Amino acid sequence: xxxxxxxxxxxxxxxxxxxxxxxxxxxxxxxxxxxxxxxxxxxxxxxxxxxxxxxxxxxxxxxxxxxxxxxxxxxxxxxxxxxxxxxxxxxxxxxxxxxxxxxxxxxxxxxxxxxxxxxxxxxxxxxxxxxxxxxxxxxxxxxxxxxxxxxxxxxxxxxxxxxxxxxxxxxxxxxxxxxxxxxxxxxxxxxxxxxxxxxxxxxxxxxxxxxxxxxxxxxxxxxxxxxxxxxxxxxxxxxxxxxxxxxxxxxxxxxxxxxxxxxxxxxxxxxxxxxxxxxxxxxxxxxxxxxxxxxxxxxxxxxxxxxxxxxxxxxxxxxxxxxxxxxxxxxx
Numbered sequence: 001x002x003x004x005x006x007x008x009x010x011x012x013x014x015x016x017x018x019x020x021x022x023x024x025x026x027x028x029x030x031x032x033x034x035x036x037x038x039x040x041x042x043x044x045x046x047x048x049x050x051x052x053x054x055x056x057x058x059x060x061x062x063x064x065x066x067x068x069x070x071x072x073x074x075x076x077x078x079x080x081x082x083x084x085x086x087x088x089x090x091x092x093x094x095x096x097x098x099x100x101x102x103x104x105x106x107x108x109x110x111x112x113x114x115x116x117x118x119x120x121x122x123x124x125x126x127x128x129x130x131x132x133x134x135x136x137x138x139x140x141x142x143x144x145x146x147x148x149x150x151x152x153x154x155x156x157x158x159x160x161x162x163x164x165x166x167x168x169x170x171x172x173x174x175x176x177x178x179x180x181x182x183x184x185x186x187x188x189x190x191x192x193x194x195x196x197x198x199x200x201x202x203x204x205x206x207x208x209x210x211x212x213x214x215x216x217x218x219x220x221x222x223x224x225x226x227x228x229x230x231x232x233x234x235x236x237x238x239x240x241x242x243x244x245x246x247x248x249x250x251x252x253x254x255x256x257x258x259x260x261x262x263x264x265x266x267x268x269x270x271x272x273x274x275x276x277x278x279x280x281x282x283x284x285x286x287x288x289x290x291x292x293x294x295x296x297x298x299x300x301x302x303x304x305x306x307x308x309x310x311x312x313x314x315x316x317x318x319x320x321x322x323x324x325x326x327x328x329x330x331x332x
Contacts, residue, residue: 002058003030004100005083005168008091009073010049011039016092016210021052023094025059029101034059035077036091040067045091071178074161078171084112085165092210093162099206103165106202110145113198114170117154118206120163131205134158138203145198148249154199155256159189162207166192179235181228186260187235190253194239194246226270227279230286233257237290250292258287258297258306265309266321277314284312 006024010017024034036053038046038061046063053059062076074088085107089095103116110116119138121131134157143150157163166176174195178184193199236253240246261283265271271279287310297303301324308317 002033002083003104004032004085004087004165005035005077005081006032006087006089006095006100007035007037007074007077007081008089009037009039009070009077010045010091011041011067011070011073012043012045013041013091014043014045014048017045017048020089020091020094021048021059023096024089025052025056026097027095027100028098030104032058032100033081033083035081036061037073037077038063039069039073040064069180069184071180071184074178078177081168083168085116086168086171087165088162089207090162092212094208094210096205096208099204102204103202103206106200107165110200111198112167113145113200114167114196115192115199116165116202117157117199118163118165118202118204120207120209121205122211123208124211129208132158132209138201142201145200147197147199148193151199151201152252154193155190155252159186159256159260161185161188164189164192170196179232181231182223182225183229183232183260186229186232187239190236190256191239194249194253195243220269222269222272224272224275226264227275227282229261229264230282233260233286233290251295254290254292254295255298255306257290258310259302261286262302262306262309266305280309280312280314280317283309287311 008020008024013020021034021036024032036049036059038049049059049061053061060080062080064073064076068076078086087100099118103118107113107116119132119135121129123129137153137157140153148154174191176188176192179187236257240250240253265276265279291310297307301320304320305317308320
């Protein structure tokens with residue numbers, strides 16, 4: 001049985017795939033299996049994966065009969081994973097050298113906890129590498145092993161699946177799976193962190209997160225699919241409905257949800273302009289249904305924006321944004 005199962009869903013990444021696979025197969029330290037899931041990619045990715053499997057017995061390739069999307073492709077990899085721990089990697093990103101050895105040593109030193117979290121850095125086409133703004137979270141004083149009560153600031157991190165190693169038995173126990181649609185990491189990462197009894201941190205950049213300028217980044221693609229964010233948070237709160245012992249986290253998760261909903265609608269190139277008012281109406285209904293009694297909005301302009309969004313006040317929200325922009329121009 002390998003120590004790590006590295007699951008890589010693959011779709012339209014021919015220019016980046018070799019670098020991604022090499023970053024896994026050149027890892028030193030513990031045994032690993034690389035499970036590459038060809039999500040019916042229309043380019044040469046499938047053939048590249050078959051070549052990699054022929055050259056290295058650690059590579060297993062799954063060719064899906066139809067395109068199912070990122071989340072369900074990961075599920076297909078999970079179904080055949082045999083490692084003690086599962087690591088996810090997107091096929092245009094790379095693991096940093098020596099990561100899995102460092103992860104293995106940290107896991108051994110902390111008694112194989114449920115989840116290990118490491119940091120990431122953004123990489124740009126001009127060669128720049130910038131560590132995420134979350135570096136201070138990893139540098140803060142912390143117990144070696146803890147649950148979320150001791151480090152609730154982990155919920156302030158970008159909630160992605162690919163900056164963590166998950167004990168596979170824990171994944172099975174919690175019945176963690178990925179849904180279809182955009183923002184599929186959300187209903188996985190929140191339940192994983194909330195349910196984990198034992199978490200540890202590794203203060204190290206483990207993933208180079210490629211910032212692509214051309215197509216391929218769904219977060220920079222205008223589409224009604226960004227409305228999927230509402231369904232994904234419904235799944236998070238459905239998880240909380242089944243875990244009354246975690247009820248105290250509802251106000252915190254609700255606040256993080258509002259922050260996320262605001263990010264989706266405020267970033268250019270996501271929600272199409274003609275659909276923005278509908279997004280606000282949907283947000284108002286969504287928040288009215290899920291708002292917990294103990295929630296208190298944050299102070300400052302961010303709190304104002306999220307409150308306006310949660311009540312569907314599109315015109316007032318736009319006015320606040322315009323005022324903030326004017327103030328920035330005056331300062332310049």
